[in-house]
Each structure stands twice: as C-alpha cells, then as structure tokens.
Amino acid sequence: MNILEKITNELDMLSKSERKVAEVILASPSTVIHSSIAALAKQANISEPTVNRFCRRLDTKGYPDFKLHLAQSLANGTPYVNRHVDENDSADEYTAKIFESTMASLELARKSLDTSVINRSVDVLTQANKISFFGLGASAIVAHDAQNKFFRFNVPVVYFDDILMQRMSAINSQQGDVVIVISHTGRTKSLVEVAALAKENDATVIGITTTGTPLAKECSIVLSVDVSEDTDLYMPMSSRIAQLALIDVLATGFTLRRGSKFRDNLKKVKDSLRSSRFERKD
Amino acid sequence: MNILEKITNELDMLSKSERKVAEVILASPSTVIHSSIAALAKQANISEPTVNRFCRRLDTKGYPDFKLHLAQSLANGTPYVNRHVDENDSADEYTAKIFESTMASLELARKSLDTSVINRSVDVLTQANKISFFGLGASAIVAHDAQNKFFRFNVPVVYFDDILMQRMSAINSQQGDVVIVISHTGRTKSLVEVAALAKENDATVIGITTTGTPLAKECSIVLSVDVSEDTDLYMPMSSRIAQLALIDVLATGFTLRRGSKFRDNLKKVKDSLRSSRFERKD
DNA sequence: ACAATTATGAAATAAAATTTCATTTTTTCT
DNA sequence: AGAAAAAATGAAATTTTATTTCATAATTGT
CATH class of the missing domain: 1.10.10.10 (Winged helix-like DNA-binding domain superfamily/Winged helix DNA-binding domain)
Known part of the structure; x- marks a missing residue:
C-alpha cells in the first residue's frame, strides 16, 4: 500500500x-x-x-x-497499529499504546464485518418475539450492554452471564426467539452447548464471534468480529470493544428499520432520564 | 492543516x-x-x-x-470524524459511521486524558485494601468490565450497578479503600451522592467522568474522559467505549506497577481458563 | 556477431489547468 | 427604489503539464 x-x-x-x-x-x-x-x-x-x-x-x-x-x-504519519505494552513503559507510553491498539482493533473488526450479514441480523431482530444475549467473562459485559441498549427499544430482552440461566433460557426458547451468543474465542464449551440447545429449540441463533470457531458452526447467523490475537499478557480483550461497536451497529440498524414513530418513543426514554440528573448551568 | x-x-x-x-x-x-x-x-x-x-x-x-x-x-490527520447516522443510511453506511465515530471518540478521549492523573490513580489502586466500581446505565457495564479485569489480579474488588448497594457500600467504606465512580454526564444525582458519601467515610474516590461536572467536584481524583457530545439520537454512548479503554489503561498500569512476580500469577489465571475451552485444531 | 528484445528520448499530441476578459449578479450608497 | 460600484462567474484563449507515438539506442541471448 x-x-x-x-x-x-x-x-x-x-x-x-x-x-x-x-x-x-x-x-x-x-x-x-x-x-x-x-x-x-x-x-x-x-x-x-x-x-x-x-x-x-x-x-x-x-x-x-x-x-x-x-x-x-x-x-501516513502514525497509522494505528497494535503496539505491545512493554514492561518499562511510562504511563504516557502505555496509555498511547492501548488507545492505538484499540483503534487498530476497531479498524480490523470493521474490515472483517459483512454488512449483508448485519442486514440479515437486523431483519431477524426486528421480527423477534424475544431477544436474549448470552456471554461469559469479558463477553458478559457486551451482553449486558446489549440488553441495556435494546431495553430502551421497549422490546422483550434479557441477558445472562450465568451458565445455568443461559441453559434454562435456551431450553425454553421457541420459534420467533432470537438468541445472540457472544464469545471472542468461540471455544467456550458451555456457550457452544447453549447455542446448540437454543437452535434445537427453534430459536434463531446469532453468534458474535471469530470466523471459523466451534461456536460459529452452531449458529444460524454468524457476525464475525476478527481482531488481532490476544497474545499480549497485559492487554487482552480489545475484542470486547469491537463487539460493543457491533452492538451499536445492530441497535442503530434496529432503530432505523423500525421507522420514525418508533424513534419518538426512544426520545421519550431519553427525556425520562433527565429528572434524575443535576441541571446543566451553562 | x-x-x-x-x-x-x-x-x-x-x-x-x-x-x-x-x-x-x-x-x-x-x-x-x-x-x-x-x-x-x-x-x-x-x-x-x-x-x-x-x-x-x-x-x-x-x-x-x-x-x-x-x-x-x-x-492522515484525523481520519476518523464523528459522522452522524442518517435516516436513509444503508447498512454499509451506518456501520462505517459508527465505527469511525467510535474511533474518533477514542482519539478525542486520549487527548483529554492526563497521564499524570493516571499515574496517581494507579498508585492509589495498587495500595488499595479494596476497590469498588460504581456505575449506572451504560456506565454500569464499564464498572462490570472493571471488576472483571481487576478480579484477575486477585485483589478485593466489587462492582455495583444498584443505587442501594452502592450507597451501603459507600457508607461502609474506610481509609485505604478506593471507590471508582463512573458516569459520563457526571450529573446523575444518586451517583454524585454516593461519591460524597464514600469520601466522607475516608475512601479515596476516583471519578471517571467529563471535566467540570458535579461528580468531578466530589472526587479526590478525576480521570476526565471527554468525548464529543451525545447529540445523536441513534448512536449515543461512544463515551462508554472510551471509558473501557481507560479501564484497560488502569489495569495495565496496575499490572506493570505490581512487577513480574505478580504477572506470573496473572498467567496462571489465564491458563486456568483453558480447560473450559475446545482445543484449537490448527 | 547478429537477430530479438527491451529501454530510451525527441517530437507530436492530448489533456488538464490557468488566465483573461466580458457578462451577470450582488451589494452599497444615495 | 435605482444607479454606481464591487464581486462573482463562465466562455474562450492560453499556458502548462502529461501522455503517446515512433525512431533510435542499448542490452540480451544464441
């Protein structure tokens, strides 16, 4: 280049x-x-x-x-690249490295995303009777965030970061339900099992994971989020930030698809939060 | 330029x-x-x-x-700028916009960060008897993530996304405890109160918030994370991603400060997760 | 050493950018 | 409101720059 x-x-x-x-x-x-x-x-x-x-x-x-x-x-002065934190880095240095690596991951993730799959996922989500987000560890917070976002849309949405609850929920799922399973490695056994269970019970299973993992194989739709390998001991999991960005994309797609009347509703939710805040004085 | x-x-x-x-x-x-x-x-x-x-x-x-x-x-320059999602955007377009805006926010946040404050925060954290992370709404997931990260370090760490628990925890805090309060707006009344409570009880209160907010005034240390205003109806909260990156920075600083013996321990935690995963075949 | 291939530049041509200048539009002043 | 001044604009001419063509020179392989 x-x-x-x-x-x-x-x-x-x-x-x-x-x-x-x-x-x-x-x-x-x-x-x-x-x-x-x-x-x-x-x-x-x-x-x-x-x-x-x-x-x-x-x-x-x-x-x-x-x-x-x-x-x-x-x-092209400083393109964002994955720079590994070194033992002797000053605060300045490791801060810069972490932010840059995070941006590099986002860049990479964006490239690996297939917008036609996003489109299909949004389709499925807008038609869902119920949406569940499952994740463990670092991916749990992504699921948590997703619930937070979709909850505002006034659709039935849950999130579980507990294997048993995920299992029970998967078993009880049915046609019209959408289960979104989030895992960077895509190799966490219990999550792969949960995905399979949900699919057996006719839910549409969307996987947010890396291309070609065991989890990917169990999903109806795979949203591949490829970021560079977490080889760094100090600084793992920029994957979760890419996943969060993807959640933003899905939520945005959802809002756009639902149309203008729906967005009025969203504004109401935003406004309702205002009273719990201190007023701005500027 | x-x-x-x-x-x-x-x-x-x-x-x-x-x-x-x-x-x-x-x-x-x-x-x-x-x-x-x-x-x-x-x-x-x-x-x-x-x-x-x-x-x-x-x-x-x-x-x-x-x-x-x-x-x-x-x-070069700032390749990433905040671009607002438009009603008629295709999946391609809004995906690109969201990723770019996220990167722009990270860029901005990095500029607003003061590394000397980061250094001081890391100081305080390494010497803490107990670390608590508090957040509500979108910031709750940041607190959640922080717990996840710091838990690996084998230090006493908790997170609460519930006002009452936060309050009780704040009241019970004491000298040597560190309370990290996360709020983008810095205007959520109950959180500001919790920060004040914790400070009254001799905890060191670190705020992760925007410069000059009511919350910032109550904190012993303020980690300012300024991102562009969330004026966009469709796509709020890139602030949380900047906050997450900051958590990564703090966690990294923490690890580096603790030295090499400590890092061996960290490796053990990572390895222990392996057995719950499907093996890679490549 | 000589045919074949490849590399090179002078000149011609083509393309692109800039200047000039007349016309139109906008602003300012009475 | 209406005339004068100023500013903006585009058609055409000019200049600059880039590309193509083609003849010649250099290089390579036999």
Missing part, C-alpha cells in the same frame, strides 16, 4: 533509468510531490516518458496519480 | 458557487482526488475557473496542489 515501500521493494525490477527516478524520489519524496513531470525528469537526468513509465510500473495511472499516492504515503 | 476541516470552517466565507464545490468535495473527498478540474466543475454545476478560485481561497497553489493536500488529509 505504501508507495515508498513499494518503490524500495521493486527497486531491482526497474531499469537503469527508472532506478534513477526511484532514487531521486526516495531521496526527497516531499520535494517530488510539488514537482512537475518535467522537473523530476530533469532532476533524474532522464526523459519525461521514462518517469511516466516508472509511474505505471508501480501500478498507478500516471504521474499525477503517482503523486497522489506519494502524498498519501507521506501523510 | 487538515484541508477537510479547513473547508468546513471556511464554508461561510465562500461564495455561492464556491460553496457548491465545497459540498461536492465534502460529500465524497475520495472521489475528488481522482477527478480532473473539469469533472469536478461539472459535478458541482459550475465552471472550471470557479474551482480554481476555490482552491486558491484555501491557500493552495491551484487545483493539483489542492488535490495533494486533500489526499494527505484523507490519509
């Missing part, structure tokens, strides 16, 4: 003259983005068509397009 | 036709960087010189230079 890296990589695939161009660019990319093709050609002591060919060899449409790519590469 | 923001800011300094150009650009900046001046002019239903004048008004040398700036803005 980064064009500067690409130039470096393909340096030996280039012809002699093209390499001259590459060198001039690598030496001072920020100058190049303000140069015309003629200026660059002169700088590299080659002809303008050579510059043009060079650009095309890097899969750009031509010189202007190449400059655009170059500009973007230069701008 | 960011040209998109600049356009937004100077929108009212622009003439009618120039504003049309601005709107087309803002609507789809990534298309524009691949358009010629003619294409953009046509799109905006104005003439080419107008586009040129527009570019110059934004202190660029001309259209190509403007595109360069635009390309850079798209690549």
Whole structure:
C-alpha cells in the first residue's frame, strides 16, 4: 500500500533509468510531490516518458496519480497499529499504546464485518418475539450492554452471564426467539452447548464471534468480529470493544428499520432520564 | 492543516458557487482526488475557473496542489470524524459511521486524558485494601468490565450497578479503600451522592467522568474522559467505549506497577481458563 | 556477431489547468 | 427604489503539464 515501500521493494525490477527516478524520489519524496513531470525528469537526468513509465510500473495511472499516492504515503504519519505494552513503559507510553491498539482493533473488526450479514441480523431482530444475549467473562459485559441498549427499544430482552440461566433460557426458547451468543474465542464449551440447545429449540441463533470457531458452526447467523490475537499478557480483550461497536451497529440498524414513530418513543426514554440528573448551568 | 476541516470552517466565507464545490468535495473527498478540474466543475454545476478560485481561497497553489493536500488529509490527520447516522443510511453506511465515530471518540478521549492523573490513580489502586466500581446505565457495564479485569489480579474488588448497594457500600467504606465512580454526564444525582458519601467515610474516590461536572467536584481524583457530545439520537454512548479503554489503561498500569512476580500469577489465571475451552485444531 | 528484445528520448499530441476578459449578479450608497 | 460600484462567474484563449507515438539506442541471448 505504501508507495515508498513499494518503490524500495521493486527497486531491482526497474531499469537503469527508472532506478534513477526511484532514487531521486526516495531521496526527497516531499520535494517530488510539488514537482512537475518535467522537473523530476530533469532532476533524474532522464526523459519525461521514462518517469511516466516508472509511474505505471508501480501500478498507478500516471504521474499525477503517482503523486497522489506519494502524498498519501507521506501523510501516513502514525497509522494505528497494535503496539505491545512493554514492561518499562511510562504511563504516557502505555496509555498511547492501548488507545492505538484499540483503534487498530476497531479498524480490523470493521474490515472483517459483512454488512449483508448485519442486514440479515437486523431483519431477524426486528421480527423477534424475544431477544436474549448470552456471554461469559469479558463477553458478559457486551451482553449486558446489549440488553441495556435494546431495553430502551421497549422490546422483550434479557441477558445472562450465568451458565445455568443461559441453559434454562435456551431450553425454553421457541420459534420467533432470537438468541445472540457472544464469545471472542468461540471455544467456550458451555456457550457452544447453549447455542446448540437454543437452535434445537427453534430459536434463531446469532453468534458474535471469530470466523471459523466451534461456536460459529452452531449458529444460524454468524457476525464475525476478527481482531488481532490476544497474545499480549497485559492487554487482552480489545475484542470486547469491537463487539460493543457491533452492538451499536445492530441497535442503530434496529432503530432505523423500525421507522420514525418508533424513534419518538426512544426520545421519550431519553427525556425520562433527565429528572434524575443535576441541571446543566451553562 | 487538515484541508477537510479547513473547508468546513471556511464554508461561510465562500461564495455561492464556491460553496457548491465545497459540498461536492465534502460529500465524497475520495472521489475528488481522482477527478480532473473539469469533472469536478461539472459535478458541482459550475465552471472550471470557479474551482480554481476555490482552491486558491484555501491557500493552495491551484487545483493539483489542492488535490495533494486533500489526499494527505484523507490519509492522515484525523481520519476518523464523528459522522452522524442518517435516516436513509444503508447498512454499509451506518456501520462505517459508527465505527469511525467510535474511533474518533477514542482519539478525542486520549487527548483529554492526563497521564499524570493516571499515574496517581494507579498508585492509589495498587495500595488499595479494596476497590469498588460504581456505575449506572451504560456506565454500569464499564464498572462490570472493571471488576472483571481487576478480579484477575486477585485483589478485593466489587462492582455495583444498584443505587442501594452502592450507597451501603459507600457508607461502609474506610481509609485505604478506593471507590471508582463512573458516569459520563457526571450529573446523575444518586451517583454524585454516593461519591460524597464514600469520601466522607475516608475512601479515596476516583471519578471517571467529563471535566467540570458535579461528580468531578466530589472526587479526590478525576480521570476526565471527554468525548464529543451525545447529540445523536441513534448512536449515543461512544463515551462508554472510551471509558473501557481507560479501564484497560488502569489495569495495565496496575499490572506493570505490581512487577513480574505478580504477572506470573496473572498467567496462571489465564491458563486456568483453558480447560473450559475446545482445543484449537490448527 | 547478429537477430530479438527491451529501454530510451525527441517530437507530436492530448489533456488538464490557468488566465483573461466580458457578462451577470450582488451589494452599497444615495 | 435605482444607479454606481464591487464581486462573482463562465466562455474562450492560453499556458502548462502529461501522455503517446515512433525512431533510435542499448542490452540480451544464441
């Protein structure tokens, strides 16, 4: 993606003259983005068509397009990447790393999401007689949050973070019920069993989990949320934040699908909370 | 620096036709960087010189230079901005908007955080006899999550999302106890009262809230998490995600402060969960 | 050494951007 | 309200920039 890296990589695939161009660019990319093709050609002591060919060899449409790519590469100062916390990090450092990693996870999760599946999930949710959210451990709080959100919509919604309650609830589920099972690893035995139970009892089971896990196999619909592996001892579970964002997406989809009359209702709930608050003085 | 923001800011300094150009650009900046001046002019239903004048008004040398700036803005800076969900958004659109807004909130929250306060909070936490997390509504799940995290550290930790329990717990707190009160608005009466109660009883009260709220005034330490206002009906509470990230930061700080022996213990907890899982086959 | 392939640049062409200038619209002043 | 001034706008001309074409040069393999 980064064009500067690409130039470096393909340096030996280039012809002699093209390499001259590459060198001039690598030496001072920020100058190049303000140069015309003629200026660059002169700088590299080659002809303008050579510059043009060079650009095309890097899969750009031509010189202007190449400059655009170059500009973007230069701008990419600190893209969000997963940076692991180190034992000797200062508060400044680990704070920055955690926030950045969290953002990187969200970015990744977004990419792994399939909006057609989201659409289908929203479909199913809007038609549900009852919605249940199940999770354990870190995913329990996602289920908790989901209940919180959907409760505002005035639909029958429950959440359980207890294996027995989940089991009982799954057994009692029936056609028209939707069960959303949340698990990052998708390998927690009891949860996989609960998913299977719910499905046996004709509930629609939506899994919020990683692609290809045992849990995914038991679900009617799988919302894959792939985030980078929790290899870090200090800082696990940015997965749950991605899951929460997904809950927001589902809740939003739900609201939009339900239409404007429904949204008036939502406003009432919001307003009703006001009296329990101190007034703003500004 | 960011040209998109600049356009937004100077929108009212622009003439009618120039504003049309601005709107087309803002609507789809990534298309524009691949358009010629003619294409953009046509799109905006104005003439080419107008586009040129527009570019110059934004202190660029001309259209190509403007595109360069635009390309850079798209690549870096604040790629994530708060974009409100619109009634007619497709699943694709609202998913993208929610993820981006969430990331924007994290970015904002990180900027508002004061690492010296984080350091002090970690200090206090590592020396606590007992840690309590209180929250209501959306913040309840943050408290829930915090308990989950700190529980692994084998320290006495509780969480309550019930006003009465919070009250009782606050009254029973004593010197050496740390109470963390979480509230985005910082205006929930009962929570503010609980904070005051805990402080009266010599607990160290840490508030996770927005700067300058009534709750902030009652706390010994205030961890300000400022995110943009929840003005959006559909998509509230990205605040909670910023709060969760902050919990991660505190937990990480805690682990680091406790040193290596402590971390061995943490690994044991992680390993103990393994047996409840299906094995990976890869 | 020589045919085949590939690389290169001069010149021509095409495309894109900018300037000039006349016309239209808006604002300001009486 | 109406005239003068100022500002905004676009058509056309011009300039700049990029791309294509094609002839020549360099390189490679036999």
